[in-house]
Amino acid sequence: MPRKKMPARHRPRGSVHGAKPMRLLPKAATGIQGLDEITGGGLPRGRTTLVCGSAGCGKTMFAMEFLVRGAQQYDEPGVFVSFEESADELAQNVESMGFDLKALSRRRKLLVEHIRVVRSEIEETGGYDLEGLFIRLGLAIDSIGAKRVVLDTLEALFGAFSNTAILRAEIRRLFEWLKEKGVSAIVTGERGDGALTRHGLEEYVSDCVILLDHRVVNQLTARRLRIVKYRGSVHGTDEYPFLIRAHGISVVPITSIRLDHRASSEIVSSGVPTLDKALGAGGFYRSSTILLSGGAGTGKSSIAGHFVAEAGGRRERSLYVALEESQSEIVRNMKSIGIQLAPLVARDMLRFHVSRPTAQGLELHLASIHELVVEYRPQVVVVDSITSLLSMGSIAEVTSMIIRLVDFLKMNGITAVMTALIPAGEGTETTGVNVSSLVDTWLTLQNTEIKGVRARALSIVKARGMGHSNQLHEFVMSKNGVELKTDAWSRKYA
């Protein structure tokens, strides 16, 4: 919510980062995956942002990525002022994220200024100021024409100087000075008891405050990011999970703040002609989300397999996220019902992402799917099954993850098929996970027994925007695949 109307010169010229133009503060894109989306374009340009959190929360990584991306992607050189680690230590620590600080330094895109402060060396005798810090900073900024600056962490100064009155006045002056310099800056601060930072740095930063948090839940590390304040800008207020990965930080928006993905009216065949007919429209809508729920062995994966094969026939790529079976098991099982997946894999029209749910945390799971989708650009994504995610988190957490996944896939125009295993004894119209309202089409599958005959049945619980059948359809699985026996049902068991 803008608190005051911004003067015209503060308005950005065009749209930032592909998002709708926000007629507010100009922003400096961070290049951090996901962050620019929830901040509507990045951190406030020419202003100072406070990034705070407890030890090990990822402040330094966050700040460093802001500089590295700035230098690499936006041609904005940066100065990293480190009060704790030396240039070598820093270079080593961020090497794991693929950042080559030394190469950037050689190209004069980045400068690490290590300011060592040791109290025991210093005796204080009367009034002083921190002009030396300003001189060093000014020199560093001017030497490479820096547009971005990081001070990590400014609070180290409180350990070096005992006259806090002078220190506070100088910190206030420093923030003013940074603003005059016109650099986009990040100042990091250590989380304090009952306060954002131990020394109240938030008092001096009025434009943007980001809080990072790091907890361990069920033996799994969960990192969270929250935008505490962002003056003059619309921003997401949720706690967003984020990860520190091999390519840097990625922030995963819980719910997309842009629910403006265009609904497609294009129909794609399910790969089962009789099912297409029962759906009424001849298939599923492209970029819709389809849920297949049912007990063990009811044919969920088989229908998903048909859809993948059909997509392959249309020369569309599919990503199969297999959480229960291995790639070879799926390929073999599909083959037994006449669905040939191996040729698709060979032509790279189908990729499997096989992962044991317990091996990674939910967030990491989501992030790896994100990454694969961005890299492989599939038109179809299958998640088999979402129920197995429950071993990684509570229902609420899994639901939230699936919401984010569905939003993400929709935004990218991807048709998603998710399977859900319904344990024996539970009602058919349940998913185990509260996602039924989220999906566009919901098919339930069941094994039934009527008059001593075992039969498979499929019903369309919902199909948004389609005049679908309301029948319980018997279906068979043969070596020719899945087929609905619409007409025979009533006669056979009547």
Place this chain on the structure above:
Amino acid sequence: MVAEVRVSPQTKKVRSTPGSSPPAKVVLSLYIAGDTPKSRTALSNLKKICVEHLDGRYRIKVIDLLKNPKLARDHQILALPTLVRQLPQPIRKIIGDLSNTERVLVGLGIESIK
């Protein structure tokens, strides 16, 4: 670029007594940023302390970081004014306008040199 100010001692040099080693010379650097009231106060306080306590065995170098900003980094200077005792080793740092004579003497380790 380094402005060097040699402050001539006002009193006669004390001759070392034969047999004992001559007292070490104190080499001091005063870092300032331009000719500010704080810089002037610090320098005049320093001169006064040296005259009264060091008896000619000192040399003061005034370094203006506005003229040579690189030295702020090379010498790890943050606060100004900063007085650095270069010799005798080890290096000692004192910050402020040097208005507290007693702390300056402690910081410079002058009692031990005397």
